Amino acid sequence: MAQPHVVRRKFTVEEYHLLARAGILREDDRVELIDGEVVEMSPVGSRHAGTVKRLLDRFLPLQVARRVVLSVQDPVRLGEFAEPQPDLALLRPRADFYATAHPTPEDVLLLVEVAETSADYDRQVKLPLYARGSIAEVWLVDLEHDRIEVYQDPSPDGYRDARAVNRGQLLSPSAFPDLPLSADELLG
Secondary structure (H helix, E strand, C coil), rough: CCCCCCCCCCCCCHHHHHHHCCCCCCCCEEEEECCCEEECCCCHHHHHHHHHHHHHHHHHHHHCCCCEEEEEEECCCCCCCCECCCCCEEECCCCCCCCCCCCCHHHHECCCCCCCCCCHHHHHHHHHHHHHCCCCEEEEEEEEEECCEEEEECCCCCCEEEEECCCCCCCCCCCCCCCCEEHHHCCC
């Protein structure tokens, strides 16, 4: 007997927002739109949360100097079918602080994903999504392997430049080479 042909129906970003306005998705639901599918996000453990706070602390001088807008676990619109919520985004300054519309790839200077248990998912699903969306630079803070992976030069097939930064090494966002950061201090 032949298997029935199943067609998945993708949600657009607009439909995803309608689900929230209709109360089907609640504001406190931990979900994001990935390739047209509403995906439940992993629970945030204490090490993950502490790492996000540490990153925020290290990038705060850029916001104080009005060089960036820091965005923590907020949506970034990546086309018609994707609106992920990275752990941290460094965004181009904008007078309205993105109150009129979520940031798009042109607004993003750096995205950071922190992975306590989700590094494989981030590498296989989110990084290709970010590359297809033309996000110039993404850092994956891999807490399980105690390293920071830096991804640059996006293409439709993924990032052309990827490197691991280990303890004892420094890194800087490409948009802010004057901000050297220690992998040790970011990993905790």
